[in-house]
Each structure stands twice: as C-alpha cells, then as structure tokens.
Amino acid sequence: MINISELAFSYQGRDAELASSFGMRVRSLTVPVGATTALVGPSGSGKTTLLGLIAGTLRAASGSIIVNDEAITEFSDKDLGQYRLRSVGQVFQSFELLDYLTVIENVMLPWYISGDGMQEDIRERAAELLRNVDLTTKQTAMPGELSQGEQQRVAVCRAMLNNPPVLLADEPTGNLDQENKQNVVDLLVEQAQQNDSTLLMVTHDESLLSKFDAVLDMRGVAQPLKAPSQE
Amino acid sequence: MSGALFLGWRYLAHHRFKSGILIASIALMLFLPAATRLLVEDSATALTARASQTPLVLGARGSELELVLNTLYFHVESPAEIENRAFTEVQATGFAEFIPIHSRFRAQGVPIVGTSPDYFGFRGLTIASGRQIGLLGECVIGAKAAARLGLGPGDSIISSPETVFDIAGVYPLKMTIAGVLDVTGTADDNAIFVDIRTSWIIQGLGHGHTDLAAPEAGAAVLSRRNGVVTANASLAQYAEVTRDNIGDFHFHGSTDSFPLTSVIVVPPDQKNAALLRGRYQDNDLLQLVVPERVLDDLLQTVFAVQNYVVLGLAILGFATTAVITLVFLLSQQLRKGEFHTLLRIGASRGYVSLLIASEIGFVLLLSVLLASGLTLVTRIYAMQILQTFLTL
Numbered sequence: 001m002i003n004i005s006e007l008a009f010s011y012q013g014r015d016a017e018l019a020s021s022f023g024m025r026v027r028s029l030t031v032p033v034g035a036t037t038a039l040v041g042p043s044g045s046g047k048t049t050l051l052g053l054i055a056g057t058l059r060a061a062s063g064s065i066i067v068n069d070e071a072i073t074e075f076s077d078k079d080l081g082q083y084r085l086r087s088v089g090q091v092f093q094s095f096e097l098l099d100y101l102t103v104i105e106n107v108m109l110p111w112y113i114s115g116d117g118m119q120e121d122i123r124e125r126a127a128e129l130l131r132n133v134d135l136t137t138k139q140t141a142m143p144g145e146l147s148q149g150e151q152q153r154v155a156v157c158r159a160m161l162n163n164p165p166v167l168l169a170d171e172p173t174g175n176l177d178q179e180n181k182q183n184v185v186d187l188l189v190e191q192a193q194q195n196d197s198t199l200l201m202v203t204h205d206e207s208l209l210s211k212f213d214a215v216l217d218m219r220g221v222a223q224p225l226k227a228p229s230q231e
Numbered sequence: 232m233s234g235a236l237f238l239g240w241r242y243l244a245h246h247r248f249k250s251g252i253l254i255a256s257i258a259l260m261l262f263l264p265a266a267t268r269l270l271v272e273d274s275a276t277a278l279t280a281r282a283s284q285t286p287l288v289l290g291a292r293g294s295e296l297e298l299v300l301n302t303l304y305f306h307v308e309s310p311a312e313i314e315n316r317a318f319t320e321v322q323a324t325g326f327a328e329f330i331p332i333h334s335r336f337r338a339q340g341v342p343i344v345g346t347s348p349d350y351f352g353f354r355g356l357t358i359a360s361g362r363q364i365g366l367l368g369e370c371v372i373g374a375k376a377a378a379r380l381g382l383g384p385g386d387s388i389i390s391s392p393e394t395v396f397d398i399a400g401v402y403p404l405k406m407t408i409a410g411v412l413d414v415t416g417t418a419d420d421n422a423i424f425v426d427i428r429t430s431w432i433i434q435g436l437g438h439g440h441t442d443l444a445a446p447e448a449g450a451a452v453l454s455r456r457n458g459v460v461t462a463n464a465s466l467a468q469y470a471e472v473t474r475d476n477i478g479d480f481h482f483h484g485s486t487d488s489f490p491l492t493s494v495i496v497v498p499p500d501q502k503n504a505a506l507l508r509g510r511y512q513d514n515d516l517l518q519l520v521v522p523e524r525v526l527d528d529l530l531q532t533v534f535a536v537q538n539y540v541v542l543g544l545a546i547l548g549f550a551t552t553a554v555i556t557l558v559f560l561l562s563q564q565l566r567k568g569e570f571h572t573l574l575r576i577g578a579s580r581g582y583v584s585l586l587i588a589s590e591i592g593f594v595l596l597l598s599v600l601l602a603s604g605l606t607l608v609t610r611i612y613a614m615q616i617l618q619t620f621l622t623l
Binding site for chain 1: 233234235237238241242244245246568569572573574575576577578579580582
C-alpha cells in the first residue's frame, strides 16, 4: 500500500527556473496493494513528480510517503537507493537500456548494482522474464539490435527482476506504436498482477485506461503551489 | 564492487575502438621514455662490455670512433687501412699479443673479418658444429648469420664485389664454410671469419690461376722474356680455393705492404700498455686507442641527447595527459544520462564513481601492461637492433 499525506514539493534549490514555475501539494492519497492504477492529467500537473517522490528520486519538502509500512520520506539517500533496488521497479519512456550491455545483462542491471543473491539464480530469473516476453532468442543481442517494442519489453523485465512490490511506469508507451502500446501495457498489468505488485503508470493515452483497476486524475490529487507550466 | 568492475569492463569492451586508442596513447606515453632510457642503458652496457674486453686498438690516424666501431663491430664504414708492416713491426716488440683485423668486405650483407687464429681464443669463440678454418679460402660463420642465411658446415658463401664495375681485381670468392660458431650474443654472431690471407685474396692481392708453364696455358701466354711471362685476359682465374688448386694461389709483392684495418693489442699489464701508447703518441700515420675511452666519449654525447629526448617526451606526455583528461571529461558529460539511469534504478553516487574509477583503472592497467610488453620486447631485441645498427 502507498499512503501519501500532506505532501509538499517544489523544485526550489534544484533548478532556479523550475523553482519559479512549479510546486505541488498532495493532501492525501492511498493506492491499495496490488492495484493497477493509471495516472492521468495535463502536462505539468505533477504526474512524473509524484512517481519520482514515490521512487525516492525526489525529496518532499514536507509530509510523508509510506510504502508498505516504510516511511520513505525519512530515509537517507543510501537507504533510498536500497529501497529502489529492493522495492521499486521503474519503466521509463525512453527505455534507458545501457547500450554496452546485452539484453540479459540489462535485465540483470539491478543485480550488478546491488550484488544481492547468487549470480546464477539472478541469471535464471532474468532468462525466465525474457522467456515470458518472447525474447529468449535475443538474450545476447545488444539493445541497438532490438525494435522499440522489444526494448521496452526488456525494460519491463529489468523493472521486474527483483519482484518489486511497487512498479512505476512513466509514460512507457510514449515512444511506441499502437500495437506495441497495447502489448506493453498488457505486459505491465500482467506482471504486476502475477507478482501482486502495485502498479502506477503515467499515460496520456485514454485508449489504455480500461486495462487498469483505477484511473487517478492528478487534478483531483494534487494542487499546484504555483502556476503549472510545461512538465 | 564486482558489479561496477563488470560494467566498467563491458563499457570499455563495447567501445573497443575508442578504448583502444586511449590505451594505445597512454601506453605510448609510458613506453617511449622508458624504452629510450632502457635502450640507451642497455646499449651503453653492451658497448662498454665489448670495449672493455678490447684493451687497445692500433690503426691508421683518423676517426677514433670509426676505427673502434670497425674493429669491435665490423662497421661497414672501414677506417683508413694500415700496412701489414705495422703489425709485424709491433709484433716484434713482444710487448703484447697482437691480432690483425681486416674488415672491409661482405658476403650477403654479413661482414667478412680476416684475422688470425688468436682472435678466436681472445674472444672465447668456440665451434658449435664443423671445425676451425684449416685451409685458405675456408671460413667459419657466426651463429646468427648462419641461422639467418641457412648455412652450415660444408656449404659455400660468395663474397660480394665492392662495385659491379670493379675490374681492378676484387672478384667474388667462393668460400667453404668449415664451421659454425657458438652463440655469444655479440657482433661475432653476425660475422664471417676467414684467415687474413683469404681476405687479401678477396681484395685481389692474391690469386690462383693455371700454371703459365703448363701446356694448357699456352693460348693465354703473350710473351716469355727474361723469365717474365705475360698473359692475356683469357687466363682463367680461380673463384674458389680447393684442395686441387690451392697450390696455384699466390701473392704478388711483399705481404708487408698488404692492408689491415686494425690490430687488436692485448698487453699483459699496464706497464706494457703504457709503453705501447707512448710509442704511438707522436706517430703521424698510426694511432693506438683505448676503445673503452672512445666509446665513453660517444656515450656521454648519447646520454646528453637522451636527456633532451626524455625531456621532450615528458612535455609531450603532459600534453597527451591533458588531452586524454579532456576527452575523458567530455565522455563523462555525454554519459550523464546513463549515470542518471543508474542512480534512478538505485545506484549510489559512490557506485557511479566506482564505475568511472574502474574504467580508468582498466585503461591504466592495460596501458601499463601494453607499455611493459612493448618495453620488454624492445629490450629483448635492443641488442640485435644495436648490433645491426653498428654493423651497418
């Protein structure tokens, strides 16, 4: 479960231009365990920022975020890193695969960072994930040799490597064609359900909303501290 | 830790062309000054060692360095020649052991050294296969030259004429190889040794031909007057000394006037050495030099030049380091997105720093290994390069 209360955030101190243009407040938000939720809203409404706060890559100015009984707003930077590796799987719009690693090595990237567990077990888990998304034959390929749809499937496998209880996807279909959009969302929802993970996905595509348990409009969740601009 | 090392290695391996250039640049930056210093030091040691084993060298007045290099390394630039008379006269003093050297000719690029049997004892040269020189026209060959030319006992080698149009008498002589010398690691490995009289035959001062008194020489005889026989050019000269024709080989004139390039002088003690040096101090035609001192003078110059070279390389190295650092920093800028991804997935800033450090470490390690390998190879072949250079 994700519980957010009295959360305030601004870009103050990070980037002078953004600081003058954006900040947000979330009074209360609860996302149940295992729910698949689509986050919608206009650009600049704070969707990506909210994901960043839940992932711990952004720090709130005040308020609390509790993820599965852990108050991550109290975590140190080091703890937040461990938390992301252990509890959060992230899928990004531009895939963000490392071009110098093979497909299976990209899926194993969280392990190369954490070093937790036996390499053989992790490799077996990565191979299994790739098998589930029909990429068994591409294990040793480089990302540049894959189509965009395939790259995003690899990114989903990377996010799922540690069976994270929280799966965050920031417009993962933004760079994909219609067929691949459907496939990737199906895959994310399926993986989240199989793993009983809480899925929060940012999207602008209304055709995908029916695949989620809930749709959360940021306009009803967060209040801007200043006039929103381009996100 | 191991994950960062793995990622660092994979990055370098994936961008192997870029990494290769970086590694090669750093390796060269390390290799050049190290190799220069080692090469000079090894060369100095080798030069000094052979020079210190050769107490004195007698030769014609002129370049001391040319005289020493020709005597020790059979350098192609022959010094002015001296007459054999100088050798017999100094030998008569009994002040030292004297070894004549006549190093002027070549066979397939290998120097031919005319000398006496004493040379082999003096240099500690032993026969690896075959036997010592027994007859005029025979030779023994150094180990490396034999290996390079694929020659062994019983084979033949022909001396090279000095010029194609040399009609004055330096005819190619076919020499039989009597033996191959053991490896010594010195210039002797790349030389052909003949009796001093054989080298005079090569120079055309001695020759063999049909006995002019024999009936078969009749057509070649132009006149017989007062015991003097004049023959025309149809008289066949032998190009090889064999057991059958060895008796027909002879020298015209006195061997006292025949040439030598130098004489190695081995005095038994300092006193005799001093007496000999005094004897030639004011001689207008001859000089007696101490090879070690001559090469020391040369090495002083080499060391001075080396210091300038190393200084130049150090400046070049500094510039290269600056460029490499700049390239590296620009590369880090280009990789900001990649590092951001690692941080977003859960890596700490320390992990990213470790990744960068591991890449730098690998590059430096491979550069040092490459530079060490190149230096080692250079050192192994340094003496060969030096000897080749000295005999050129």
